[in-house]
């Protein structure tokens with residue numbers, strides 16, 4: 591497996607994002623037990639792990655969509671603020687592009703430019719939105735109502751909305767879900783161009799697939815603990831994710847707490 595080209599890394603520059611000791615509680619249970627993560631300019635980091643291991647919870651905590659019970663997240667060496675949060679482009683898992691309102695794909699992508707320095711979209715918003723859609727191979731859908739697009743098409747429109755503002759950090763939760771192979775290749779090319787331009791990218795992935803050449807290193811979660819940081823390793827049927835390959839200092843969950851099954855939860859609201 592080829593890891594991302596290390597020559598694109600800018601480790602001498604301050605990290606775009608640093609997370610230390612991130613703990614999150616949901617529904618009365620601790621879901622993340624103290625997770626560390628760094629993303630540097632020009633670096634692509636994959637967060638991997640089995641279903642329910644805490645990947646989406648982690649990225650939601652990183653972007654401030656979930657409160658942390660403990661830990662620190664800094665963006666460009668400073669605590670996250672509204673202004674610094676604007677430097678992040680985030681696409682959650684299984685989001686729907688329309689948000690219940692009627693809008694064309696181009697309007698959805700243009701909305702990604704709002705709030706960047708001005709309440710109005712910039713003059714070249716239309717051209718930038720079309721270019722972002724083109725990057726994802728969906729320029730032909732620009733004037734279509736997003737609510738009538740397929741799941742994979744909506745996913746690509748949402749990624750275009752995140753890309754259009756050229757964020758310093760892109761966080762994509764399962765970007766390949768429901769996306770066909772030719773479109774995965776278009777997405778991989780678009781992300782590689784961003785990475786090579788010095789942007790940091792954090793991806794939640796079940797498998798590397800077309801993104802394998804992009805990714806520098808993987809952080810593997812198991813039951814809310816980091817069990818591997820380093821070269822992405824291919825999961826096998828017997829060991830779905832490597833659990834004993836920690837290549838950085840200390841395991842973050844030495845005595846890994848086993849949560850009782852949370853069962854069904856009534857709401858998506860954290861218990862803060």
Ligand SMILES: Nc1ncnc2c1ncn2[C@@H]1O[C@H](COP(=O)(O)OP(=O)(O)OP(=O)(O)O)[C@@H](O)[C@H]1O
Pocket residue numbers: 616617618621639640641642643644645646647648852855857858859860
């Ligand atoms: N609102 C909630 N209340 C209680 N528990 C929750 C809530 N949201 C998620 N969880 C639990 O947190 C754990 C981690 O969920 P999370 O969605 O982060 O996993 P994941 O690694 O992204 O999984 P997948 O690969 O299936 O998307 C799971 O056990 C899940 O049941």
